[in-house]
Amino acid sequence: MNRPVPLWALGLVVALGALALLGFGFVLLAPRKHGALGALAVQVASIPDTVGRAVGELLPYRPSIGQPYEPLPGGLWRRPGFVDPGYILVTVFDTAQGRWVVQLLRLRDGQVVRRYAPDIAAIHAQSTFHSALVDLARDKTNRRFMPMHPLLMSDGGLIVHDTSPLTRIDACGRPEWMIDGIFHHSLERASDGTLWAAYRLPRTARPGLGPQFADEGLMHLTAQGKVLARISVIDLLDANNLGYLWRARPYSDDPIHLNDIQPVPGDGPYWRNGDLLVSLRNLSLLLLYRPSTGQVLWSRGLPWRFQHDVSVLDDHRISVFDNHWRFAWDQPEQAEPDGTNRMLVYDFATGAVSAPLAATFRDLNIHTRAQGRATPLPGGDTMVEETELGRVMRLAPDGSVRWSYISADAGRNRFELRWTRYIDPLADKIGIQAAENARCE
Template sequence: MFVMFRQVDLVSSDKGGGDTAAPVVSRDGRVPPETSPLERLLYRPVPLWLLLLVIVLGAGGLIAFGAVVDGWQKSGALGRAAIQTARLPDTIKRSFEGSAPYFRGQYPRLPAGFWRNPAQGLVDPGYALVSPYDPERGRSVVRLIRLSDGATLRDIVPDVDAANARSRFTSALTDVRRDKDAPRNRLMHPLLLSDGSIVVHDSSPLARYDPCGRLMWSLDGIFTHSTERGPDGTLWVPYRHPRPTEPGVRPTFWDDAVANVSPDGTLLSSVTVAAILERNGLGHLWRGRPYSDDPFHLNDIQPVMADGPHWRRGDVFLSLRNLSMVALYRPATGRILWWRVLPWRFQHDVTILDDHRISVFDNNVLMGYPREAVNGTNRLLVQDFAKGVTTSPYAEAFRRNAIATRAQGRGTPLPDGDAIVEETEQGRLLRVAPDGTVRWRYISADAQQRRFALAWARYLDSSTDGTAIQKAMTTPCV
């Protein structure tokens, strides 16, 4: 049996355009000899069995390709080629999207940069380390700002491509050269060290750069979210295994871990969140739910700097967003000393206020709704361990300023009662009083006042960070 083409008559026209019809094909499938070789090939009869064979082989090839992609880590060069082919649509899409992290929601149009409320008379003695997107450079930078007048003291432009060039891991989660190159790297939560250098990442290798942006060291892997320094000077950073260590999960599983790194870039320890929960009899908190590639979403590791009645120096607080859980963890013993799920929902940024209180930036998300909508506004909650109560002292400030970032977000209560708040997605950083009065604000935006997302700013105090600030300001670059 053959697939035959219907006979078509040649049609000529005296109105111009020449002979444009298909060649005549006889009822027995023959093409006249005067036709071109290409036309003869196109109109060649195709046996039905061959067509069916091609369809069957094609379907089998797609199934085999999917199997290789699903277990590409175990397939050597073939697996690497398969995953790169599977990523091709994403690569093409990203080439058209651009690198600027624009916020697509609604917001009041405000000028970019720093503004201080002249009616308040407050001269903030602190500094801010922010990493806004710079439209002139076409990439994010780390910017040191003096808050008394909003002056930019230094822009550090880290050579993230140098760190990515050293990277050797492969993962279904990210391709650092494609996804985290200089134009797309957001420079998450920069940490300023005493020599004026910074440590940053963006779901990419953890790297340290001098004040001129030159790479000092890099630690390969997927480091995410917060970067904090412990009492011994080591760094605590959430880590995500490029290839999951948890059995029976997909290659795209977010296998989060608590990582401790030396100031010279050596990985000192790493333990997965799954192992921590299992060891403490809490594995049911995620295993009892429907499968998710992102069951934990570790977004903050906050080290305890001094002993207190409820914790010890060297303990760490963990924020597990997708469990709406905050836990006090003792790395020395592997034990969870305290944990709580709710009242915060999809929270970020635990801050230790004194020897018995912590604050938690509560995204206050309606988790069962499409796009995880915020329930009105975010909240900055205070958990008092001595009294066993949770309060919301900045509720009016958040309401008056409509602070509502769906994802991420930062909040730092200050000793005088004010708070530094980052509305991450909307690109807004501000100091507010509990009654909602804005002392100053910083907006990340372009000349048309279109907002760029921020990437976890840090408030610096000259009494504790003075040496680092001075080095960052004065180190010459040649």
């Protein structure tokens, strides 16, 4: 170790290292053009991410995505005198077990009446897909699996996913069926009891696109796990002369980013039963789509920017959780809400857009860079989820807070949420009772 090194040798090592680094960067610019060498370069470049994931496994909780927040006590706060008869399905981090679980929480008293913690690793062991988008064994372990937008079923069980296969479990967490693939974001029930789920192909078969390209689709299925239809987002855009919206932009592996499929509740002057409202985040685009004919009946981009969660308010109005991004297209890591998020209301009858809760969003500083939900509730109330900052609340039409729930541990470290779902005490009565009464070994 103490042997002298000639200066020329040191210079040669530095020069060769610089050339190797430049060559490595050149290969990474277009890895698909370099075959096995390109694949190896991608593997090497991903080492820091792999190390980061391994370190993340050791953390006691997953903090918000780089955002400062006010440390607050976790749990449910209720405004005195207001009684909510409903429930929420909320994904929380169980610090004792070191994993994410789903809780069915009763809002009138804050009691957890059912807790779901399936052995998701054992369920995923049945999966056969391989993808550069997700590695189930690495990314979706029992510790890291964060059930997103869980759906309560009539037997008290759930359907869950997390950029992973779609899985139905019973009230005790035992699997009933699994649809292999990459399911993400929303899962919604139509008026006929069938379901609509967002998914991505493990790898696109379209020419000229990279292995990490997000080829999005809408899946129609039954509650028993039978697939009724698969609809490609790219194909439906192309068929309706909207393909230019993503094809004319600089290349991106995620140009569309499907995040919500909302079935309309029935016939109305602007839609028919079976139609879907579809949100495409990275196009800041909403669609009214008719699967029976393949026709886009209506589309609009802006004033919402990188929106989430489109919902039906009545027979002529919809609401949109608008993340309200201010960002540079080529530097998405700099994305930031322009002030706060917004809940916008679009009126099909007039074409007008309003923001009825604008003052409340400012006063409460509702500010999640990604995700976010605004769910219409009975009586004109709205349940708003500030996903990254772990806060969900019920707002009255005048903007007052009827209750709020914060996901945090005893040290007031706040956790992300995963699209909390409001459970109606009448519409979901059978599922609630089954969940409450289930006896598990």
